[in-house]
Amino acid sequence: MTPRELIATEIRSRWSEFPLTVEWPAPDRLRIDVGEGSTAVDIAEWLVDERGFVFAGMAVREHRRYWRIHYLFYDHGIPGLWIQVSSDTSREQPLIPSLASRVHAADWHEREAEDHFGILFEGHPRLGDFVLHDEEWPEGISPMRKSFDASERILSRGTRPDWSPRRILQEPGAFAMTVGPIYGGLSEPVHFLLETTGENVVRAFPRLFFKYRAIEKRAEGLDVNGALLLAERFSATTAFASSFAFCQAVETMADIEAPPRARTLRVLLAELERLRRHVGSIRGICGSTALAVAESRAGYLEEELLRLSGEIGGHRYLFGLNVPGGLAADLADGACRLLAERLAEIEHALASLRRMLGTTSSFLDRLEEVGVVTSEEAGYHGLVGPVARASNIVCDLRAAHPYSGYERFAVAVPHEEEGDGYARLRVLFDEALESARIIRSAARDLPSGAVRTPIERAPRNAWAFGAVEAPGGASIHWLWLDEEGRVERYRIVPPSFVNWHGFHLAAEGFAFQDFPIILSTFALSVAESDR
Amino acid sequence: MAGWFLKGVALGVKTTKYPRRAEQAPGVSPGLPRPTRFLDAAQAQEVASRCPTGALSASGSEVAVDARKCIHCYRCLRSDGAAMSWSDDYDWADVPESATGQGRPLGFEPRFRRSVNILVVDAGDCGACLNEIAQLAAPQYNLHRLGFFLTPTPRHADLLMVVGPVTDAMRYPLLAAYEAMPEPKRVMAVGTCALGGSVFGPSFIAGGGVAELLPVDVEVPGNPPPPLAILHALRVVSGQIRGARR
């Protein structure tokens, strides 16, 4: 028996008195349906605590008589395994068993579901005021319910004048420093409440969802091509990764595979995006430490990469390339060769930037031992991507769950132990350089042929999820289609949503003036997390 | 520290010649479809119907383009069959009809033109517009050389640059920022979302553009508008040149 099958057997025997349905839709995907009750939560806790699985996300689906909740897990093993545990709760029952009280990573997922659907989780120390801010939204609005008409504007909500922030620091003279939602020049809107008595941040509390555009709700009722536009555009700085995951889900449902050339080109483009995004994050870090020369050097490289993307793919953020079944347009071989050539220069410049930053003590002083996230903390918050890898959590979907032919490129997973700002910067540099390597190797032996497999039978009444390693970490896109092939439910778990949850770990205990620096080293996107 | 200086010198001047000369480098713009004449009306209809945002409209065998709605999905270009012709320019910014003819001067008075401070408010964009504005500070564009400066506070701002469709949660902050700006002030809507909501709005939670809330002086189409398009728009709003008048 393979280790994968062992897990299935063990779950079956441990919960033998419960009616479990265990399926293998794919060799690396295990689906467990537990029916009603809290068995799902028990299994989830066991998977995370005993078997080292990572909680990847949660999707709630509304049925007429019950709520169906899917929990998704994956492990770091190579080759890895996806496990989806689903359970139902009758709608008559007011409370759904909470996973967050046992697996902390599920915290924000449940809070989000609470605001989305108006459902309560038993045992979750609810905080409210999450997606729908308390100061504007009255109680009792659940936008994700089917009965809610998303096209109607509700403008007369008014503002609650008596709103005041929830604070947990009770010390004489303590107050909450407010930052945002509009702050600091070019920043996405977030409202930070930094609780303090005047020197160090004792508690950092980011209030997100100022950019909530209800992508998941808007996708409902659209056809696949319409939803693709949303998938691509809800967070443009990682547009390719998102559309990639979306297309994966559709391809899984349609049971097709992109042609080899498209698969390799997707790898190439995804890495180009990662490289650009990481260089942008490095620019942000240099900027936050007010190291203007380094900032403009990184900015120069970022713009060069944007132009390169525009040159080979038409769009600077690679819009309009991914389509279910492959790519909308082929990239000329010449363009790919040119890309490889230019990348050599950029790689060189990046390596030199890294070297110089590593010897600039005024810069290192601001990053080293600042914003520390321990491996343990990162683990129980289920952090992903470079942030997790800087805290010594070696996990990368490209390596553990290779998709689209990543296995051919032997992706190295850079990681560091310290978990401080400098470790995160080093990981960003290492990954950027690794991406450049992958691009060059992909461009070198590009298979020939078509770039798009036509979809014979449009999928209907089906569902699947796609998962890619976006620049910020694992990005999961669930898609349910109805009988007409329209989107019935679209659920996105982007990496920034997960990492924002753990951001406070880094900010707490450090001085105010370190706060923007710590924030920049997390390379978070608000557009991505707010959706 | 000396190392930084030497490296910087070694890089040489990378700044674009724009606005003195058009920037020719590849990849500076995603381009826009150009009004195109097709063989017959059916073909024109077919091409126009591909557009998911209604940016194309066919009349006879001609297809007209509403640049304010295009989101660069390339479906009118890359699908099988006839394609729109494409241009890679970027001087797209224009003054909306609502702002002309109200007796309100378009650009700033001459004495404000040489130093315009910009407050950027992200009202729900996808991150691309914001990133393209950030690129303006990169050496290739070097915004400051033209007298434009980004500021973090509305108290110093002359120009409010809004990106995104204006989500509900950002309505109040956006209005507050506008209120807090001293006169004279101008508003620039940057990107398709800020012009009409694009794929995000209007919906129950996101608006259909900045104009619903504030008087917009200059509109910049594009999803996202590339840095040069924003630079062009800045020159329009500061009164240096006139808009594209598409």
Add this chain to the structure above:
Amino acid sequence: MSLADGLLVLFFAFLGVAIIVTLVSSGRSGPLLMALFGAASGALLVAAGAVILAGGRPVDLSLWSIPGLGALHLALDPLSALFLIVAGLVFLPVSIFSAGYARRYEGRYSLKAMAVNSYALFASIALLLSTDSLLLFLLAWEGVALFSYLLVNFEHDHAPTRSAAYLFLVMAEAGTAAVVVAFMLLANGAHSFDFAEIRAAASSAGPGIRWAVFLLSFFGFGVKAGIVPVNAWLPRAHPAAPANVSAIMSGTVLNMGLYGILRTNGDLLPLTQVAPGVIVLLVGALSAIVGILYATTANDLKTMLAHSSIENIGIVVAGFGGAFVFAASGRGDLAAILVTAALYHMTNHSLYKSLLFMGAGSVDEAVGTRDLDRLGGLARWMPLTSIFFLAGALSIAAIPPFNGFVSEWLTFQGILRSAELASRAVQVAFVLAGACLALTAALAITCFVKAFAMGFLGVARSPEVRRARERPLITVFSLGIPAALCLLLGILPTYVIPALDRAARPVVVETSSAVELVPPFFAPPPYSGELPEGFVRDFHDIGAQVGQGLLPGRGLVVLHRGGPDRHVVFAMAPSYMILLLVLLGGGTYVVVRVASRSRSLRRARQWDGGLHRLPHELTYTATGFSNPVRVIFRGIFRPRTIEDLHETMSEHFRGPIRRQYEEVHVVTRLFVKPLTRSARWLSDNLARMHSGKINTYVGYVLITLAVFVVLAWFT
């Protein structure tokens, strides 16, 4: 009988009448009478002192003589006159303030007691200052202590008030004990209680006696002045006492300590060695820095002011110390300047501190709390009080054109001249003291920015603030008097310094010609001959340029001492400075309002990042504002965590974080605690000697006898 004599006698008689009238009057008219009598007697004192300082004949008045006790003799020299004026300047507005303020106690406490006690305190102070006999001095000294105690203990049914007042009494009595011994030593040397005879005998005192008198008097008077390390009573008494009492205590009673130090060590038995002066200097500087550190971190407005009194008295004492050192090193010229500076600072402190205490009292009355963390935004509700408090805060933070700047500037100038001293060690001491004072000045700004900004600006941090109303006009008026004086003393030091110089004469051994403060371009020779030539030329040039008729006569402080070969010249021009400030301010206004085309004023909400509302929980607190100071000087504050609780609601979810710290004052920690501990240790061990057996005691007696025999043998 001279004019001053008459005024002084009138004053005492008037107070006697006041006490009687108050005792027999109905309770209703009490506050009004208090204002009337207090203000009038204050004015009498000011008048009496002013007559003397303006050059009138010193008071020398034998009233009557009682057989066996000697004559009751009143004497006022210029030094006493200055202290008398300061006392009067404090009593006058505070009495008016009390009339309004005391109403809050109506029906609960006896207003009569308050009135009578303050008259009695007033009389004691006047007596203390106008006597030239050690005995009468001690009698008055005790009166001051007793009536201060009674006033502090006004709200006697509060346990904390009682214990604070008790602490004050105990410490004051310990000080008195030391003073008594010092005076006995003095009287023993001169075989008389009379100041004049003690002065005459001073030169014959041996070094042992000199040291003993210095140490005892410095300690004894220091307690009353509130210098480190005998300051423990001060920060506890003030928050407990009514605001008007605090104002009187800070404005007058502390000065009595200073008077004692100066009278004893500068006049009766002038210090001849450098070392005591250095001690005074360093203790003063230490008081200043310790005082301001605790003031900066205090959140109770009155506690803050109390700590700040320690700081200001520290600065004055440091000035005295510097003067003693200069005098002992033969630099009478510099000593005179420092004494002048110190007396100037003392005057200023009395004015602004009484003003600030009255302000704190007004706030307390209007809002019901003095906790800066709960105040905020009061400028909107109490505009006039805010303006006067601001004047006090600017003065105490030494911001021109207010008076604190002038006196601190003079003190610094004087201390900087220590470079001219011969001894390296003394120079080092001066550098240390100077550094402490500089840091103190910087922290004082932080402290009073905090006091004003957290109390009067920003948003209201509690609902009570929004209910606050401006105090009655009479109360506000009483705040205006010291505020105006603070401004006057800041812009017209040229008129104040000659008077202070006269006041300093009794304690200054000056050999050279007197100070002259008229700018040289108004007063051509004979003075210019004593000033450096370049200096004179420069100022002639300036004077010629500015135009003689335009500027006020004494616009420039030129402190000048020493002969033609030893110039000591400090120059500053606060009067011109305020002229410049007014011109600049007016000019800016004109430019903004007239030259710029937009004349309309647009009021906009504060920019908070786009929040719907800025709740006060999201703005800086007073604690937060001063926390950096607390963090930087962690070693001094040593906060002890008494509670640090992190509640987790379930695994990894965070609930409330509760934290609380406790701070023990550094002086208590390093000085009082060890002292009490060793005293206890000693008594414990001594107790062991008491075995209770008779033969042990006989043994003790024998041993003692043997020791004395041996001692006698050797001597």
